[in-house]
Amino acid sequence: MTEIGALKSSYDxxxxxxxxxxxxxxxxxxxxxASVLVVEQGxxxxxxxxxxxxxxxxxxxxxxxxxxxxxxxxxxPRIDLTTFHYGDRAxxxxxxxxxxxxxxxxxxxxxxxxxxxxxARASGADIAYRVRLNELQHDGRGRVTGAALESGVAPGRFxxxxxxxxxxxxxxxxxxLERRPTGSERT
Numbered sequence: 001m002t003e004i005g006a007l008k009s010s011y012d013x014x015x016x017x018x019x020x021x022x023x024x025x026x027x028x029x030x031x032x033x034a035s036v037l038v039v040e041q042g043x044x045x046x047x048x049x050x051x052x053x054x055x056x057x058x059x060x061x062x063x064x065x066x067x068x069x070x071x072x073x074x075x076x077p078r079i080d081l082t083t084f085h086y087g088d089r090a091x092x093x094x095x096x097x098x099x100x101x102x103x104x105x106x107x108x109x110x111x112x113x114x115x116x117x118x119x120a121r122a123s124g125a126d127i128a129y130r131v132r133l134n135e136l137q138h139d140g141r142g143r144v145t146g147a148a149l150e151s152g153v154a155p156g157r158f159x160x161x162x163x164x165x166x167x168x169x170x171x172x173x174x175x176x177l178e179r180r181p182t183g184s185e186r187t
Contacts, residue, residue, distance in 0.1 A: 007126060011037040014147045015125075016133050019048070019109070023116035023127075027065070030123035038117070038125055039149060041132040045114040053079070053106040060101050070115055071107050078103035 015026045018040035026038045042048075054062070062068040072078075080103055084091045095104055121127055128149075137146035 007037060007128065008035065011035045011126075013037070014039065014133070018042075018044075018117045018120075018127050018129065019113045020052075020116055023113065023120045024061075024065075026125040026127070027116060027120035027123045030120060030125040036120070036125035037147075038120060038127040039131045039133055039147075040117075040127065040129050041150075042129065044117065044129050045110050047108070047110050048113075050109045052109060052112070054104060056099065056101050056104065059104055060099055063100060065119065067115055067119060068105075071105055071111065074107070074111050076105050076107045076111065079105060 012034040013026075013029050013036045015022045015029075015036060015038045017023075018026070018038045022038060022040070026036045030036045059068065062071060080095050082093050082095065082104070084093065095102075117127055132150040134148045134150060136144045137148060139145050
């Protein structure tokens with residue numbers, strides 16, 4: 001965990017939320033070279049009410065990011081068969097191996113969220129828990145220039161509007177990510 005006092009004076013992107021969506025976004029942006037701060041108002045690994053079940057695309061992404069083995073190693077059960085109930089009728093559908101995915105998984109959020117946050121941190125993102133975004137700071141033209149946090153201020157270089165980075169920069173990061181090897185392709 002990064003303490004408020006240890007934050008850099010400037011970030012390219014501030015991501016609000018270190019759970020599965022925010023942490024994965026932060027990880028990808030940091031891997032693409034962005035300076036990323038993640039602020040999470042909760043504590044690391046706190047449980048949340050969730051009916052999370054990863055479909056094939058989610059499992060494939062975890063495999064590409066090199067994180068699926070940790071989900072398996074933690075004892076998360078494989079889902080090889082799913083059953084749909086229509087009134088009094090049940091239809092069983094086996095999960096067929098496809099696209100490098102041989103099963104589905106439904107990891108607890110107490111496992112998935114910290115795993116993704118740790119991957120974001122390992123990729124270079126700073127993560128501050130128990131910190132809340134109070135407001136965005138703007139210059140005279142409406143451009144976001146910083147983020148007022150619960151315990152201080154994290155200045156940053158942000159574009160105007162609600163996005164966190166100029167579209168041209170997002171395209172550069174996306175192109176960089178597409179060029180990088182993923183999961184088993186890494187050496």
